[in-house]
Amino acid sequence: MSLARIKGQDKAIGLLTAAFESERLSHAYLFGGPDGVGKETTALAFAQALNCEEEGLSGCGTCASCKMAQGLSHPDIHLIFPVPTTLKPAERSALLSGHASGGYREQDFGRKTAIISVETVLSEVVAKANQRPYIGPWKVFVLADADMMTTEAANTLLKTLEEPPDKTVIILTTSRPNALPATVISRCQKIPFAGLGRGTIEEVLLADPRLGFDKASARAAAALAQGSAGRAVRTNRQGPQVELKRVADLMAGGRTKDVASLVNEATALAFRLGRSEQQRFLDLMLLWYRDVLKLSEMGADAATPHLLYSQHLAELKAAADAMDVETLGRLIDKIDDARRAIERYSNATIVFTSVLLDVAVARKETATKRGVRHAA
Ligand SMILES: [Zn+2]
Structure with missing residues (x-):
């Protein structure tokens, strides 16, 4: 998705755009705000825009880099999210491809607790951050629900945050910033995300036909959603x-x-x-x-x-x-x-x-x- 199509987060996107245009991008960002308002979508759209072959932050959606980014197969864009420790690699890729095609990542593992482990941070972030971009120009790591990192994982990530490799942007998203270690927070530039208005949620639901809403059901779901498009998506399903x-x-x-x-x-x-x-x-x-x-x-x-x-x-x-x-x-x-x-x-x-x-x-x-x- 291109940044321009994200609804209701103009302030956050404005901050990112201004930083990019003044060539003062931070190495690490903390996207904080309620669940289901577009933090992860914005992080991935930003990653796509940074790597787009067109000028500026267009994220054209048609160049080779954008196409890979949209399919979550871009070798320089990495999405990390909490999973139960018992999850097999094949199940994880199934989740990823579901995310790429559905737009919303369902992350309800029932009674199993999902975490971001130190092994994941080491193999998916630390090791890859120290390589050069494959096609570049930017390597972007999106750690969704970063508050679910174990303490050991957070400490390991901290070292990379303290000595950030060149041309690397690490984005942490969370609805519970206070659950992250202060040392991690202090290394990140904070980008606040707001709850969405009913009208905006309706627009979001109707904009993506894959979500299966008509006008009436979108209105009902938006009324129930308390500012969270993610919650509205779940409403329809149930x-x-x-x-x-x-x-x-x-x-x-x-x-x-x-x-x-x-x-x-x-x-x-x-x-x-x-x-x-x-x-x-x-x-x-x-x-x-x-x-x-x-x-x-x-x-x-x-x-x-x-x-x-x-x-x-x-x-x-x-x-x-x-x-x-x-x-x-x-x-x-x-x-x-x-x-x-x-x-x-x-x-x-x-x-x-x-x-x-x-x-x-x-x-x-x-x-x-x-x-x-x-x-x-
Ligand atoms: Zn492009």
Whole structure:
């Protein structure tokens, strides 16, 4: 993809372009920002543009170098991303070719933790950085989700960052810059990436026919995506209504009526879903309570506001009746914490048990409070 076609990241691309035009490219960049907003796409487009046979940063898309870059087969452009240690080389190349043809790299390995190992950094970065470019002019290394480097891997990379070979650019992308060692961060020039607006996400989804969105589904997915085009892409694949129903059922309380069924449900969520699906599930829980909050604030007699869970209005109303606004606010914070815990690879069974317990306690608390008020 050419840099010009990337949507919603004008600031980041402006910084890179200015550095290139003033011949002050840094040896290392840190692309920081939320998941699914185009950090990796921009890094690869920048790598393509640097090596394009045309003048400037055009990334024409038609020269031999651009074609190789787009197929991820350019010998001077290297994409490194976290994989489970058990992944075989053939499986890794299958992932890469999926990335080249699909545009979005799905990196949900279920319950296996994916890392960037020291062996990978040594063979894919250090060794290759010290060779001359094959066709050049630039060697570019993109380390996606660089925060998943092991400590040993980060220390090994640090040596290359400290003594950067000529004509080499190393780009680290991360949604959790604080998880990287300060020594690594201090060697990189930071390029901030912003969350995307709904309109931009819609455009991104519709721009690539391979993603399979029509206008209506793009609009629904963009509304659910909270600024992340990557998340919107996953929405489509899983079918929003089925997902919404599952969350609505759970939130309505039928499936978590006692401790045993609550633990069952939490275990199911922890074991059946991969990490990104778990995050998404928590996102949908948040959106459920946002709807409940909207209903509470509008009052029962007001015209129905625009709700995501409009097909579950009765359950939403019941939830709005069962919980006061203060409790609701606290619960929303807790679900948000749970989302971050999953992001940090905390034990999913514990996270889900505790968040479903929080929901049950919140329901009960309000009931008790109201009971006391009635009695008084
Ligand atoms: Zn080109």
